Amino acid sequence: MEFTRLQQHEMVDFKQFEAILTEEKMRVSDLIEQYGYHIYIAKEQAKWIGYLVVHQLDQGIWDLIHITIKPEFQKRGAASQLLTAFYTSERVDVMTLEVDEANTNARNFYHKHGFSIVSRRKNYYGTRDGILMMKETKYILAIETSCDETAAAVVRSDFKILSNIIHTQVIHEQYGGVVPEIASREHVEKLPHIIEEAMKQASLKYRDLDYIAVTTGPGLAGSLMIGVEAAKTLAWQLDIPIIPINHMAGHIYANYDEGALQFPLLAVTVSGGHTEIVEVSDKDEFKIHSQTHDDAVGEVYDKVARVLGLGYPGGPKVANLAKTGNVVYDFPIAKVREDEMGMSFSGLKTAVINFVHNQKQKAEPINEADIAASFQHAIVRTLVEKVELCLQQKKYRQIVLAGGVSANTEIRRAIEEIANKYEMIFSVPKMELCTDNAAMIGLAACVALAQNKVQKAEQIRIEPSVTLG
Ligand code: KG4
Numbered sequence: 001m002e003f004t005r006l007q008q009h010e011m012v013d014f015k016q017f018e019a020i021l022t023e024e025k026m027r028v029s030d031l032i033e034q035y036g037y038h039i040y041i042a043k044e045q046a047k048w049i050g051y052l053v054v055h056q057l058d059q060g061i062w063d064l065i066h067i068t069i070k071p072e073f074q075k076r077g078a079a080s081q082l083l084t085a086f087y088t089s090e091r092v093d094v095m096t097l098e099v100d101e102a103n104t105n106a107r108n109f110y111h112k113h114g115f116s117i118v119s120r121r122k123n124y125y126g127t128r129d130g131i132l133m134m135k136e137t138k139y140i141l142a143i144e145t146s147c148d149e150t151a152a153a154v155v156r157s158d159f160k161i162l163s164n165i166i167h168t169q170v171i172h173e174q175y176g177g178v179v180p181e182i183a184s185r186e187h188v189e190k191l192p193h194i195i196e197e198a199m200k201q202a203s204l205k206y207r208d209l210d211y212i213a214v215t216t217g218p219g220l221a222g223s224l225m226i227g228v229e230a231a232k233t234l235a236w237q238l239d240i241p242i243i244p245i246n247h248m249a250g251h252i253y254a255n256y257d258e259g260a261l262q263f264p265l266l267a268v269t270v271s272g273g274h275t276e277i278v279e280v281s282d283k284d285e286f287k288i289h290s291q292t293h294d295d296a297v298g299e300v301y302d303k304v305a306r307v308l309g310l311g312y313p314g315g316p317k318v319a320n321l322a323k324t325g326n327v328v329y330d331f332p333i334a335k336v337r338e339d340e341m342g343m344s345f346s347g348l349k350t351a352v353i354n355f356v357h358n359q360k361q362k363a364e365p366i367n368e369a370d371i372a373a374s375f376q377h378a379i380v381r382t383l384v385e386k387v388e389l390c391l392q393q394k395k396y397r398q399i400v401l402a403g404g405v406s407a408n409t410e411i412r413r414a415i416e417e418i419a420n421k422y423e424m425i426f427s428v429p430k431m432e433l434c435t436d437n438a439a440m441i442g443l444a445a446c447v448a449l450a451q452n453k454v455q456k457a458e459q460i461r462i463e464p465s466v467t468l469g
């Protein structure tokens with residue numbers, strides 16, 4: 001669907017269009033100049049399919065007069081798209097509207113879009129009351145410093161990302177892994193600039209902010225502390241509350257950038273520190289069904305990269321190399337004793353490392369690409385097997401991939417295939433929202449906000465080893 005503001009020269013067309021769609025004597029097109037209404041047109045393949053009329057009361061403050069959709073396009077989400085398109089193209093802090101109390105369809109529609117009832121007008125529609133609904137948009141500054149990315153983002157409470165700034169600390173590359181001390185120092189140095197930039201790109205002033213969201217765990221204690229202290233300082237200064245966020249929940253809810261999620265959903269979270277298959281409810285509740293007993297998938301990718309001499313972070317490098325190789329080695333996939341749902345990757349890691357060392361000792365040539373492909377195949381098989389076990393136990397409406405490793409195209413492909421097989425919706429965030437970032441923390445904060453999980457700055461503590469659920 002395309003969405004444009006009505007231009008002056010299109011007024012004649014609009015009058016005709018309106019005449020087809022409404023029988024009311026009072027035409028919006030006659031009131032435009034008198035009231036300063038704005039009209040937005042929805043088009044599909046250049047044909048007009050509906051329109052939205054608003055009255056701007058002040059900067060960022062709008063009254064929604066109505067949304068009209070051609071009958072053949074109704075019940076196909078066109079009204080939703082039109083409203084969302086308006087929110088995306090204009091700054092909307094507050095929107096009000098009025099509906100006939102008997103019009104339950106309209107009431108449900110606006111309720112679904114985050115509007116709530118604020119008052120009634122007695123007998124406004126003859127014998128029926130008029131219901132005044134309102135939606136206030138909140139602005140959230142999100143901060144993420146759990147590991148080696150210094151990140152800040154501004155996200156609107158209706159899941160729209162306004163800015164997303166990430167500084168990746170490349171300094172760790174020379175050490176072959178993250179050095180906690182150095183990570184903290186880099187966060188201290190970079191975070192203020194990153195926050196400034198996030199605010200600038202969102203075109204907001206600090207006093208426009210309603211909440212500060214911050215990662216409180218899991219992660220490196222020293223690194224988490226820097227983000228949390230910055231969040232507290234800002235919260236105190238602006239006199240606004242904090243929304244504490246679990247980093248893994250952030251990875252999962254990054255999928256909100258792709259559209260609304262369908263619950264219950266199954267999240268496959270694979271990162272440098274975590275590998276879990278998690279059930280997520282519409283109440284922001286988590287239940288871990290399967291997890292690694294030792295190394296995380298990302299960590300194993302990084303170790304394999306090191307033994308193959310590819311550098312850090314190794315995940316993308318191993319994945320790239322695997323593209324040119326064949327699955328020729330049968331690396332073992334360990335079973336976890338007495339836990340059918342458990343995963344284990346340290347055996348696989350050791351097998352690959354030993355194989356490379358043995359070949360080198362024997363001075364035999366090694367085909368790195370084949371090793372990478374065979375290793376990746378073992379990882380994918382493990383994940384697929386456990387996800388299928390979960391799906392056999394319970395029905396889910398959606399499956400999402402989350403965490404840094406979900407940038408991996410083979411893993412994406414495999415999980416999407418299962419989703420198709422079980423007729424579930426599949427989603428995975430854009431590449432830049434897969435690896436650590438603050439926009440995902442902001443999106444998770446939108447969910448937490450709807451559940452009222454808001455705290456005073458002095459209540460916030462870091463939780464370096466917190467788990468989901
Ligand atoms: O979620 P993340 O950015 O940080 C943690 O919270 O751990 O994940 C980083 C991990 C690293 O281990 C990195 O090697 C891995 O994700 N990774 C990948 C790919 N891109 C990043 N692993 C496999 N294939 C990739 N394409």
Ligand code: ZN
Pocket residue numbers: 247251271272403404435436
């Ligand atoms: Zn992460």
